[in-house]
Amino acid sequence: MKLSENRISENRTRAKPRSTRVRPVLRRFPVPLRVIGYTAVAMVGLLYLMPFVIQLVTGFKTDPDAASHPLGLIPVTPTTAAYQRLFGLSQAGDGVPFLRWLGNSTVIAVVVTASRVLFASMAGYALARLRFPGRTLLFGFLLAFMAVPPVALLIPKFLVLNTFGLFDTYTGMIVPLMVDAAQVFIMKQFFESIPREVEEAARVDGAGVFRTYWSVVLPMARPALITVTILAFQSSWNEFTHFLVSTQSSQYETLTTGLARMVSGGLGGGTQYPLKLAAALLATLPVAALFFCFQRYFVQGANAGAVKE
Amino acid sequence: MFPRTTSHPRPAARSRAGGGPRTADSPGTPDAPGEPGPAAAPRAKPAPRVGRRGEGIWGWLFVSPMVTILGLFMVLPILMALWVSLLNWDGQSNPFSTDAQFVGLDNYRDLLTRDGLDRTLFATSLRNNLYYVLLTVPLQTGVALTLALIVNQKLLRGRGALRTAFFFPSVTSSIAVSTVFLFLFQGSGAVNTALSWIGVKGPNWFNDPRGVLSLLLGGLGIVDPDDPSGALAGHSFLGLSWFEWLSGPSVAMCTIILLAVWTTSGTFMLIFLAALQDIPRELEESAAIEGVSRFQMLRYVILPALRPVLFLVLTLGLIATWQVFDQVYVMGQGAPGNTTLTPAFLSYASAFDNADFGQGMAIAFILLALILTMTVLQRFLLRERTPRPRRTR
Structure with missing residues (x-):
């Protein structure tokens, strides 16, 4: 795969140095700033991931549990009822084909x-x-x-x-x-x-x-x-x-x-x-x-x- | 599109090399019917415009699926819709028979000049979408640029994972993420729970029709949002009072804006990232030798280099935000109080819910004109700014 698909693009990229770790232009931040920076960046990353995590977890909750603990990352009473309904494994699967x-x-x-x-x-x-x-x-x-x-x-x-x-x-x-x-x-x-x-x-x-x-x-x-x-x-x-x-x-x-x-x-x-x-x-x-x-x-x-x- | 000079000599050269028995050495290819045989191609002349045997026919064969489908489902719809936008048509009868009532420009007049519910609704949808555009475009551009600058830090650990996390929302189904946001922003949902930890009582997001701007000014005691009065409430434009025009996006609309920023910033981040990686390293290095600070580097080296891309992202955002539909369909359908109504959704709703297809089409055409104007403007301006670097390939 690598060989064939890059035959063309290689011509264009070959001019650049191949090293993976490019030296940065400016010096690194001092340590305290770096800690703050990493924390902030991690928070932003979480902001992008949390909705999916909550979505995943809530799928295994019961309705009352989802309503009263919308942010809870561990279902109080884990259940696969939702998935059973979706795949027609339980009787309550009406209306959701x-x-x-x-x-x-x-x-x-x-x-x-x-x-x-x-x-x-x-x-x-x-x-x-x-x-x-x-x-x-x-x-x-x-x-x-x-x-x-x-x-x-x-x-x-x-x-x-x-x-x-x-x-x-x-x-x-x-x-x-x-x-x-x-x-x-x-x-x-x-x-x-x-x-x-x-x-x-x-x-x-x-x-x-x-x-x-x-x-x-x-x-x-x-x-x-x-x-x-x-x-x-x-x-x-x-x-x-x-x-x-x-x-x-x-x-x-x-x-x-x-x-x-x-x-x-x-x-x-x-x-x-x-x-x-x-x-x-x-x-x-x-x-x-x-x-x-x-x-x-x-x-x-x-x-x-x-x-x- | 490509320089003709390079392609011209070749057919001539080949016809010399291939010589006479060309029919014999291509047994596997069906000859296009009705084409002149190879003997008919004059040798001495420079290659004709349609150089190779049957290329004209093959060309049209190759593009025929595209031409058929785009013709049937893009050109024809627009032509038919232009006609129907002049009718009073309920979607039942054949709009091309005499049953449908021809009303001329009435559908457009109802939307733009004639006082009435249609115009008020349309003006409301324009106002809502305008605020959506005004907030979403700068926010998503700013967030995308920030994310790109973060991910472009060469020494940052886990930047690949971060890039994945930022980009992922962009590729998911708009319906699925809207569902998730509905859950997150319920009255007693995840967002309000998180807000309560820091002592903020969150609003009832999807049921709150109050304009953010009027809430803000109300909080400062400048206006009374519940009982507007004065010149702003007394005068109107397109059937909507100035107070309503200026009250800002509703709280419900703000959740849709947040969703839009969250889902689109990843795509635009990638566009910025590609541009950041195209900045010549020498430029940054020489700036570093001059001893610039990080801020100066950003302000005087990186941002100027990003200007064309910044403009591209802004205009792409401008074009896309006028088309918001899926999120509105799932998250509000216009409610509460018509504050999440957008022209795109209004067009759909007047046709399919109110069986007024002429009206729906007229809205769609006004929207089309609006978006095409911006696209033409964008293409024109972008052409001026980038002195065609792509032509070389």
Whole structure:
């Protein structure tokens, strides 16, 4: 992995010294200041982590315990009732078809991610390398599309889905998400950064356009493909507004729309925070797992997002 | 986009190298139908604009999924919505038949000029979002810059872990973290419990519609928040009294602002961090030789170097904060007292809750115009400031 993906970026980074411990420019702080600094920084770090810790702990509390000791880090009477309800293991699982949400979210995220990666790499390659009439214009449109705020498209999208009879169908949930303009842009930028010589050599050897793209260019594009895959999965897993306007039946509820309905008052009988927080935690887990495994691709994605605007 | 000069000589060179039997050595590739054969490509001329065989067709094939989907679900919706924003349409019938009543610019007039509930609600949502923007953008930028400066300390132990902790909220689902914040900010929730340890009685966050500014001024005895009077209460703009315009974000809105700062600062921290690591080391070293203090280093070396990125982060924030929707949907839906209502949510609610799609579309278009204006402004200004360093690659 290391070898292939860094072949290109190495050229750029090699100029820098390789040492891991760079000597600081200014001298260190004196010890007392350092102690204060570390304490302050640790507090800030806690501020970012505590909500998740509280969320995790509360999921194992009973309702009264969660209400009376919201900050308690150890449940008074630990229980897995919330998780049992979510997974349908106890009788009280009414109104929370969690497994259905999970299934919908998973299927949609997988299909959307796969098609986003394929279509973004195809379009990005064409925009970067192939000469065809209207390319410059198309790229101009792409830049314009990236500026269209998704929120302003909410009702318009409903209108189109409704007109085509796609409202409240899986097709209507999935197809509009299958291309993301920003990801096309990321792929285009990447393809422009890799040297042409390899492709040219493949062409000379007689490979056609598709063959060159599929067997020569795509393998070289692995880092960008991973970045786009992760971005696409994260955004389709967390997608909320599109599902909100493209469906109304509960059978199409995903983790986000289901959880939002449950939280904003669709659930009778008390606040049931352990249940809600457990569901929210499970909805966070897949992206969290990806994040801790592939953090640097998330970082690249964040910085690519900065360049795009 | 890339310099043409580099790509021009190559097709010509290859056509010489490949020579005649080019059809023979590419058996695996389906030829595009209707394309002129290789023999048709003139050799002596410099490479034509559409250089390689069938590239035009392949190009369009490759972009066709993108063109189809963006066309159907981005261009078409906007065109259809422009039409529907001129109708009085309830979402039931076909808006393109004669059933729907054409009302011209009435939907826009209701929002902007005609006195009434629609305009008051819209003005309220604008006010709420304006305060949201005014507080969130500087706060998230400041916090992100501070976090980036912390994580950029070369000698700080555990900076990798810290970076992870700061960035993590940004990647999670907005619905899930909003749920967590609902729990934390309940009347007798975790935040108020923590506040009570230091002797502060926290407000009933999500049920408190009072404006923070009027509370503050009320606390100083300047105005009476419960019984506004005088010129501010007597005069209005867009159907909302000046007192209401100036009362500040409600306590409930402040929790959404806190949530926004907490979730977005990580992403912006990374943008700052990348810029910090791009500052040439020589610059800092020569400043150090001059004997500058830490503060001077920050003030005269680091911040000036960060200026373009600072501007980028500010404008990105400005564009994003006008679109706040998910958090509002989960945490308030406009309540209490319409103080968490935002244009984006109002647009959704008028269409789907009140079945007034024309009105919803009109709001969406006003919002779109607002955001696009800022985007155009941003792109224009950024182009002026960065003398295209990226063109080189």
